[in-house]
Amino acid sequence: MSNAIETHGLRYRAGKTFEIRDLALNVPTGAVYGFLGPNGSGKTTTIRLLLGMLRRVGGTIRVLDGSVPRDIVHVLARVGYVPERPHLYPSLTVAEALRFHGAFFSRWDGHWADELRSGFGLDQDAKLSRLSKGEMGKLLVLVALAQRPDLLILDEPTDGLDPVVRRDVLAAVLEYVSTARATVFISSHLVHELERICDWVGVMDHGQLVAELPMQTFKNGIKRLRVRNAPADIGDAPFVLLAREPGNGVAGESWVVRGWDASMHEYFTAIGAAVHAVDDLDLEDGFVELLRASRAPTA
Amino acid sequence: MFRQMLYTQLKWSLIALAALVVAGFAIPVLSVQRAGIVQPATWDAAVLLTAIRGWGVAYPILAGAVGLVAALTAWSHDHRGNHVYALSLPVARWKYAVLRFAAGGVLILPVVVALWVGGLAAGSASTIPNGLHAYPTALALRFGLATFVAYAAFFAIASGTSRTAAWVLGVIGALAVVQIVLSAAGVHAAFLPDALERLYTWPGPFELFTGQWMLINV
Numbered sequence: 068m069s070n071a072i073e074t075h076g077l078r079y080r081a082g083k084t085f086e087i088r089d090l091a092l093n094v095p096t097g098a099v100y101g102f103l104g105p106n107g108s109g110k111t112t113t114i115r116l117l118l119g120m121l122r123r124v125g126g127t128i129r130v131l132d133g134s135v136p137r138d139i140v141h142v143l144a145r146v147g148y149v150p151e152r153p154h155l156y157p158s159l160t161v162a163e164a165l166r167f168h169g170a171f172f173s174r175w176d177g178h179w180a181d182e183l184r185s186g187f188g189l190d191q192d193a194k195l196s197r198l199s200k201g202e203m204g205k206l207l208v209l210v211a212l213a214q215r216p217d218l219l220i221l222d223e224p225t226d227g228l229d230p231v232v233r234r235d236v237l238a239a240v241l242e243y244v245s246t247a248r249a250t251v252f253i254s255s256h257l258v259h260e261l262e263r264i265c266d267w268v269g270v271m272d273h274g275q276l277v278a279e280l281p282m283q284t285f286k287n288g289i290k291r292l293r294v295r296n297a298p299a300d301i302g303d304a305p306f307v308l309l310a311r312e313p314g315n316g317v318a319g320e321s322w323v324v325r326g327w328d329a330s331m332h333e334y335f336t337a338i339g340a341a342v343h344a345v346d347d348l349d350l351e352d353g354f355v356e357l358l359r360a361s362r363a364p365t366a
Numbered sequence: 367m368f369r370q371m372l373y374t375q376l377k378w379s380l381i382a383l384a385a386l387v388v389a390g391f392a393i394p395v396l397s398v399q400r401a402g403i404v405q406p407a408t409w410d411a412a413v414l415l416t417a418i419r420g421w422g423v424a425y426p427i428l429a430g431a432v433g434l435v436a437a438l439t440a441w442s443h444d445h446r447g448n449h450v451y452a453l454s455l456p457v458a459r460w461k462y463a464v465l466r467f468a469a470g471g472v473l474i475l476p477v478v479v480a481l482w483v484g485g486l487a488a489g490s491a492s493t494i495p496n497g498l499h500a501y502p503t504a505l506a507l508r509f510g511l512a513t514f515v516a517y518a519a520f521f522a523i524a525s526g527t528s529r530t531a532a533w534v535l536g537v538i539g540a541l542a543v544v545q546i547v548l549s550a551a552g553v554h555a556a557f558l559p560d561a562l563e564r565l566y567t568w569p570g571p572f573e574l575f576t577g578q579w580m581l582i583n584v
Contacts, residue, residue: 120453144456154451156443158378170370171455 070129071096071218071250072117077126079116087112087274090126094252094267099244101261101282102254103354104271110254111151113271114222117252118148131218144172147211151222153203157196161189161206165213172214180213187235201232208236212243219244221253225260237264262286262350270357277361278325282350289353290327293344294335295319301338305331309360319343323356367457372469379439379473386432390480390509391487393428394502394581397421398488411495414582422579425481425509429575432477433516436470441524467521474513482506485581492582500582512574519571 072094079087087109094100104110115121117130119139128135133142155164161184169175184191187205189198198206204224211219219240225233241264244251255261261268262282269279278285289309297320301308310323327345335342348356376383397418444452452462485502494500523531545558565572 118454120450140456140458142456143454148454150450150454152450154447154454156374156447156451158443159374163373163377167370167374170367171457 069096069132070094071098071131072100072252073127073129074117075127077113077116077128078124079112079121080124081112085109085112085274087116090274090276091279092269092276093279094250094269096250097248098267099241099251099253099265100267100269101265102252102269102271103256103258103261104254105256105358108271109274110271111222112274114220114252114254117220118143118146144174145217147214147216147219149207149211149219149221149224151226153195153207155195155206155210157194159195160191161193161195161198162191164195164206165191165210168210169213174215176213176215179215180209183209183212183239186239201228204228204232204236208239212239215247217247217249219249219251219253221251223255224253225255225257233260258351258354259349268350270354272358272361275361278357285353286347286350288326289348289356290324291346291348291352292322292324292327292342293319293346294322295341295343297322297335297340298338305334307360309356323348323360325353325357368465368468371465372472374443375436375439375466375469375473378443379435382435382439383473383476386428386435386477387480389428390432390477391484393421393424394481394485394488394505397424397581398492411498414495414498415580415584418580418582419578421581425505425579426512426575428477428481429509429512430516432474432513433518434520436473436517437520437524439473440466440470440521445528463525467518470517470521471514474510474517478506478510478513481509488581494582498582498584502581505579505581508574508579515571515574 070093072092074090074092077087077090077092085107090113092113102110102113112121116123117128117135119136119142122136130142131145133139135142155168159167165177165180165184169177169180187202187209189202189206189209193202195203195206204227208221208224211221221240224240225236228236237260240251240253243249253261253265265282267280268282268285270277280288293314304324306327307325308322309325310321312321314320332342397420453459455462457465482502482505485500485505489500489502492500523534526534541558541561545556548555564570566576567573
């Protein structure tokens with residue numbers, strides 16, 4: 068399977084405190100890729116690097132088989148972008164904004180844009196500066212979709228929207244993806260939202276990619292284990308130990324692990340320990356544990 | 367693409383542009399009318415020329431104002447959004463700048479035309495003393511060139527970030543300070559007046575703004 072987005076050793080520095088370090092993203096073509104991370108982790112910066120808005124310090128970026136920034140004009144013609152903050156000119160009306168935007172995209176579908184506008188209940192004569200947050204959110208998704216893009220890059224597209232609008236926006240995106248077989252790269256810190264729609268997930272923290280794996284693996288692979296008689300040194304474990312919390316003798320220790328498989332019970336037998344409970348963690352808990360593990364000081 | 371660029375810039379500058387069009391038409395007309403008020407019955411050539419010359423300063427000021435408005439409206443909305451929108455459009459940065467520049471260039475034309483029409487109207491409605499002639503077309507052409515030069519200069523400054531503008535102003539300020547210090551120390555190095563003179567004398571770009579701006583002349 069080819070990748071819609073690929074970065075290798077991507078580096079970027081902003082000021083003295085923030086940097087993106089050796090970022091290696093691989094977003095499979097046709098995937099709905101959730102780009103998770105806390106505020107300030109580098110999600111928006113990464114997106115701006117992918118779109119050629121910022122200059123990388125090192126590494127390579129390929130988007131839709133084009134090299135960024137060299138082929139950026141051709142790349143942008145095939146990318147629908149919804150930024151973190153509204154970027155359209157606020158002094159224009161909805162109809163004017165659609166006309167302006169459409170003039171730059173050869174694949175612009177004006178008829179569908181009108182259909183979406185009606186479906187979203189947007190008044191074409193309304194000035195953008197007077198739109199509510201929800202209406203603006205819908206308009207941003209509308210203009211990105213009406214370009215008929217091969218890749219949608221959505222930066223916190225539902226942040227601050229009410230649940231009804233959020234559902235409308237995501238439904239429109241998913242409907243387009245299912246018919247056009249487009250790739251979606253969606254950044255958010257709303258973990259539950261991504262859990263429902265994504266089939267791949269990448270987790271950023273402090274400018275680094277902490278994990279990148281299929282959503283199913285992420286959801287199934289992160290478990291909380293109750294372990295009795297665990298030795299201090301666990302040797303070469305066949306899983307990644309994200310967190311280890313002491314417990315009382317009856318309940319045993321609480322371990323959060325990634326990459327868990329039922330066959331790994333044998334490992335505990337070998338080290339003289341026993342697992343007496345395996346609990347699924349939802350994506351949010353898994354996300355939190357993953358971040359906690361990535362931030363823990365290494366010995 | 368260009369039509370949409372033009373439309374947005376027209377929308378953003380419409381009120382200011384309308385006022386400048388009115389001013390462009392009014393200045394030549396008023397200059398002749400004022401001269402007529404001085405000598406309503408029979409125009410004395412010298413009095414007329416003095417009155418017309420008095421209005422001459424209004425043309426370069428208007429040219430600068432038109433250039434400033436056209437340049438600022440070309441970039442202000444992109445600056446406000448940190449250029450995110452412009453950078454997300456599938457058009458090369460240089461081409462985007464050229465489109466914005468060309469659209470602003472088109473928008474200065476109505477003022478030039480208004481000034482030309484105003485000059486024609488003022489010239490044809492006046493009884494010009496023997497030996498004098500009205501030059502509405504030459505005046506409008508000169509005004510158009512001056513406006514374009516002012517627009518290009520302001521456009522170049524406005525296209526940069528506020529940091530760039532601060533650098534430009536900072537360098538000019540530093541040069542001025544150095545010039546003052548050198549003068550105070552008795553060192554003969556008039557590089558700032560020299561630089562200004564180069565800008566305002568031929569072939570300097572601002573030479574157009576200097577000299578007399580006369581609708582009616584010998």
